[in-house]
Amino acid sequence: MPELPEVETIRRSLEPTLLASRVLRVEVLREDVIVAPGDSRPAPASLAHALLARAEVECLSRLGKRLAIFGKDGRAIEIQLGMSGQLLLRRDPETLPHTHVVWTLSDRSRLIFRDPRRFGGIRLHPSIDHVIESWQPLGHDALTIRGHHLRRAAGNSRRTLKAVLLDQRVLAGVGNIYADESLFRARLHPAALACDLDARAWTRLARAIRAVLARAIEQRGSTLRDYRDAGGAPGQAQIAHRVYARGGLACLRCSMTLQSQTLAQRTTTWCPRCQTNPSHESQ
DNA sequence: CTGGATGCCTGGGAGC
DNA sequence: TGCTCCCAGGCATCCA
Numbered sequence: 001m002p003e004l005p006e007v008e009t010i011r012r013s014l015e016p017t018l019l020a021s022r023v024l025r026v027e028v029l030r031e032d033v034i035v036a037p038g039d040s041r042p043a044p045a046s047l048a049h050a051l052l053a054r055a056e057v058e059c060l061s062r063l064g065k066r067l068a069i070f071g072k073d074g075r076a077i078e079i080q081l082g083m084s085g086q087l088l089l090r091r092d093p094e095t096l097p098h099t100h101v102v103w104t105l106s107d108r109s110r111l112i113f114r115d116p117r118r119f120g121g122i123r124l125h126p127s128i129d130h131v132i133e134s135w136q137p138l139g140h141d142a143l144t145i146r147g148h149h150l151r152r153a154a155g156n157s158r159r160t161l162k163a164v165l166l167d168q169r170v171l172a173g174v175g176n177i178y179a180d181e182s183l184f185r186a187r188l189h190p191a192a193l194a195c196d197l198d199a200r201a202w203t204r205l206a207r208a209i210r211a212v213l214a215r216a217i218e219q220r221g222s223t224l225r226d227y228r229d230a231g232g233a234p235g236q237a238q239i240a241h242r243v244y245a246r247g248g249l250a251c252l253r254c255s256m257t258l259q260s261q262t263l264a265q266r267t268t269t270w271c272p273r274c275q276t277n278p279s280h281e282s283q
Numbered sequence: 284c285t286g287g288a289t290g291c292c293t294g295g296g297a298g299c
Numbered sequence: 300t301g302c303t304c305c306c307a308g309g310c311a312t313c314c315a
Contacts, residue, residue, distance in 0.1 A: 002309090065309075083308050084293075098293090117292045119309055159286065168310085176308065225295080225307085265288070266308075 002081040004142050004173030005216035005237060006227050007067050010087055011060045013230035014111070017089055018057040018069065022106040026051040030100040033115065036124040037134065050124045051101065052077060063135045064142065064172025068125075076128045082119025084226040088112050116226070135172075142173035143213050147203030154194045155202070162190035163264035165209075174209065176266045177222055177244045182209040183270060184243045189277035190268045196279040215240065243269045 002010070026048040028034060034051070036042065042050045055071035062068070067087075068078045079087065088096075091109050095102075101122060103111040113122060125131045140149040153170040164170050165179040174182065183190050186208035188201065197205070221227055221235030224245075228234055242252050247260025251271040260269045 080309080082292095082310080115292095116294070117308085119292065157285085163286080166309090264286095267306090 002083075002085065002221070002227055003065060003175035003178050004213055005178070005219075006221035006235065007062055007065050007081065007173075008143070008217050009221045009229050009235065010081075011062050011067055014087060014089065015060045017105070017107075017109065017230075018060065018111070020107070021109070023052050023055045023057070024104045024106055026053045026104075027102045028100070029102070033100040033113070033118060033121045034124060035121050037130070042124065050075070050077070051122065052103070061131075062141075064138055064168055065175070066135065066138070066172075068128075068131045070128050070131075074127055076125045076131045078123040078125060078131055078134070079113065080120045080123065082115060082117065082121070084117040085113065085115040085120030086226065086228055087230055088114065088228065088232055089230045090232075111230075138168050138172040139170045140172065142171045142178075142209055143217075145171045145206045145209055147199065147206040150206055151197075151199060151202040155197070157194040159194055160190060160263060161188055161192050161194060161197075161205070162266070162268050164194045166264055166266065171209070173213070176268075177241065178209070178212055178216065179266075180244045180269055181212045181241060184275060185212055187275050189275045189279075190263055190270050191279075192277040193279045198278075201278060243271065245269070 028047060052069060052071050052075055055073060055075055058070045058072045060069055066078055066080060068076055070076050089109055089111055096114055098116040099112050099114045101113040139153055154164045157164060161183060162179055165174050186205040188205060216222060216237040219235055219237035220229060222237040223234035224238060243258055246258050247269045249258055251258055251274060254273050256271055256273040258269050259272050260267060
């Protein structure tokens with residue numbers, strides 16, 4: 001469920017503490033959440049080192065939903081939160097259930113990675129450059145997406161807009177919630193075909209995506225169940241959802257009953273009156 | 284190559 | 300109350 005706004009909120013809430021302290025040691029409680037690219041899996045003895053033991057943190061970097069921690073000595077790890085992953089800064093020693101990795105920091109606080117559903121994981125990388133390279137297949141970051149990016153990446157595609165927005169190779173960071181919210185804001189039908197959009201519509205869609213995501217970051221992300229920022233606080237953006245999970249309820253703009261249907265293997269909700277489908281109009 | 288389908292995993296809610 | 304069933308969803312992987 002963490003999409004771009006949630007990952008960015010975590011990044012911002014984590015960075016001051018990580019930059020101000022040093023990693024003392026790392027404990028791995030569940031080894032299968034650690035994934036290494038190819039077959040470069042380090043021996044157990046060097047696992048802690050690969051996970052930034054004794055490192056000073058240079059910065060936290062993000063592209064789409066991917067979050068990376070870069071060490072000053074060039075070490076790097078990548079965190080994918082999946083559905084239920086959390087990065088929490090904690091001072092009390094209690095171990096929460098589903099805690100998989102614990103970093104003890106020099107200020108004696110602990111950064112923990114927990115993930116009940118285990119769709120997420122920690123990806124090891126041999127270098128910072130390797131992380132950047134692994135991000136190559138991803139599209140432009142959704143927070144700064146422009147119409148021409150979308151048009152170039154998907155303008156000829158016969159896929160639906162919903163499928164296109166969920167495709168991280170087209171743009172990075174949008175998941176099911178913000179796909180539906182962005183399409184509603186842009187007044188575009190989720191089942192419209194990408195190839196039927198003109199340049200103006202792509203511009204409108206890109207603008208809607210940026211606005212929806214920026215607003216959600218201001219509200220510190222959407223908490224439906226599991227999501228928390230690094231301090232453990234829930235977000236507030238779910239209050240502003242206009243279509244997501246509102247199927248059968250009245251459109252907040254025109255009062256028409258919102259429609260729900262599975263599209264691109266995801267529950268999709270839209271307003272049949274507000275959201276037009278250029279694929280139909282052109283016929 | 285493109286686009287669609289599947290499986291991974293757990294907690295919570297609905298229904299009986 | 301307690302049981303079963305189903306659903307949520309990011310992403311890798313497979314298939315046509």
